Amino acid sequence: MLDKNQLLRFTTAGSVDDGKSTLIGRLLYDSKSIFEDQLDAIEATSKRRGHEGVDLALFTDGLRDEREQGITIDVAYRYFTTPKRKFIIADTPGHIQYTRNMVTGASTANAAIILIDARHGVIEQTKRHSFIASLLQIPHIIVCINKMDLVDYNEERFNEIMTAYEEISSKMLIKDVRYIPISALKGDNVVNRSQNMDWYSGAPLLNVLETLHISSDINKIDARFPVQTVIRPQNDTHRDYRGYAGRIASGIFKPGQEIVVLPSGFTSVIKSIDTFSGSLQEAFAPMSVVITLEDDIDVSRGDLIAKKNNMPQVSQDIDVMLCWFNNSPAKPRAKYKIQHTSNEQKALIKEVVYKVNIDTYERDIEDKELTMNAICRVKIRTTKPLMIDAYRTNRTTGSIILVDETTNETVAAGMIV
Structure with a gap:
């Protein structure tokens, strides 16, 4: 119970x-x-x-x-x-x-x-x-x-x-x-x-x-499935099996649904939704499952499966409300690793739009230095597209973290706007 x-x-x-x-x-x-x-x-x-x-x-x-x-x-x-x-x-x-x-x-x-x-x-x-x-x-x-x-x-x-x-x-x-x-x-x-x-x-x-x-509080409308890994059993019994494992970020998935794989744009139909306990006729957030498709298309870690008629934004330029974690301030146009669901890319902070004074809620457009605990709105450019939603509608696909490439420290966390 x-x-x-x-x-x-x-x-x-x-x-x-x-x-x-x-x-x-x-x-x-x-x-x-x-x-x-x-x-x-x-x-x-x-x-x-x-x-x-x-x-x-x-x-x-x-x-x-x-x-x-x-x-x-x-x-x-x-x-x-x-x-x-x-x-x-x-x-x-x-x-x-x-x-x-x-x-x-x-x-x-x-x-x-x-x-x-x-x-x-x-x-x-x-x-x-x-x-x-x-x-x-x-x-x-x-x-x-x-x-x-x-x-x-x-x-x-x-x-x-x-x-x-x-x-x-x-x-x-x-x-x-x-x-x-x-x-x-x-x-x-x-x-x-x-x-x-x-x-x-x-x-x-x-x-x-x-x-x-x-x-x-869970988004049941926007179907989002970030692919964490590809399942390819190396045995004779399941030699032709190819599944995509991950955790459903939001929405509902069912066998027979038409889907699109992003960012490639390839389309297919869900063949089955598998778990350790057996196949499901329906899966929803935050379940961890393996999805198989009717077509043999190229899908890999970092890709996202969504419904054909309800897709996220695919972009290399994103606006983010960022909280800076690191003791050292951000360097101008420094490059970082950006982690978004299972997708990891390189990114740089193009611009600090404004800094928020969270005691008065005022926006400061003069002071744009990213120091520890600073909360500000920034523009980020990534090397490859991310599949994003606004944080207010989807907390999973609307959040990111930035990691220092040299020290591997998490330097900031952000909410996509």
Whole structure:
């Protein structure tokens, strides 16, 4: 039954010491998703540090440097399961200099939890993280107003912060925003309803996460199948078998459908859709399958199979909203490797159109230097065509990464516009 549960990926974001790690620790602790040996180790560490009870933040702050400094400095991933759903959590840092870490952690998220300290309200980091969440097209935002115990569980304070956040969220393309007053430290409205805030009639956080409707977040219309490898068994039984393996990025594929292979433009018909368990009469995102075709045409890694009447854009010039990851700034017209689905090409940044000030949301057309954590709009030219969609309609075929050819470091990630 658990194997059939729907998977929800969510990220947490907020300013330093807003309680992100404590919140995740509370979710794991109260939902009984922690192994006994883990709990014993955390209890021992908490006691050694002089804490009363269990320091819940230690469940996510697993790196040695983090524990020594008492902060989260990397993206910490945790997994847990309830009877209703499976979860992957990306706990991202709150510091300004780790904007790139939030982009990484949020890139595949179905939902984002934005934490706000009830004492401080909406601050610059709240705006920054909300802008990144909207840029990454995260469809569900859950605003958790934390540390309500430190403002005496005051309803007026909750309403003030909710009104302030609605002002900034109205400027962004966020589909669904929900507000929950919580105390991660005390456990109010995290897994169980709070007895201290009977004025709040909504569900606690875990219940919201378990019931979020996420199937609509997958693009079911645009059929896209990036080819990862060609299957050619070397035995007498399957000597004539030729299949194309990969993971469906979006849409639905069926045997008998007319398809086109890009960028070549060759057309054919799907003969079969095969898996380890047998053939399928229908396959959809995000299933991993092998597609065979009626015609023996040239298909290789990096190609894309799409429906004949619904094709992506094929281009060597793309406009991208880019987040620069690397400590070193981008060099003018430097060449990089660009990774787009299973397609890898060489590319150069032709032009920086503008840089975004993500504290004020203003566009800066004067400062065009790509330094670490900078978010900007750029024009990229590739050596060979890419098969692309806008990120707002397809997060898989609408995203790219840039890799330094010399060091092999990922220097940037981008959303195609």
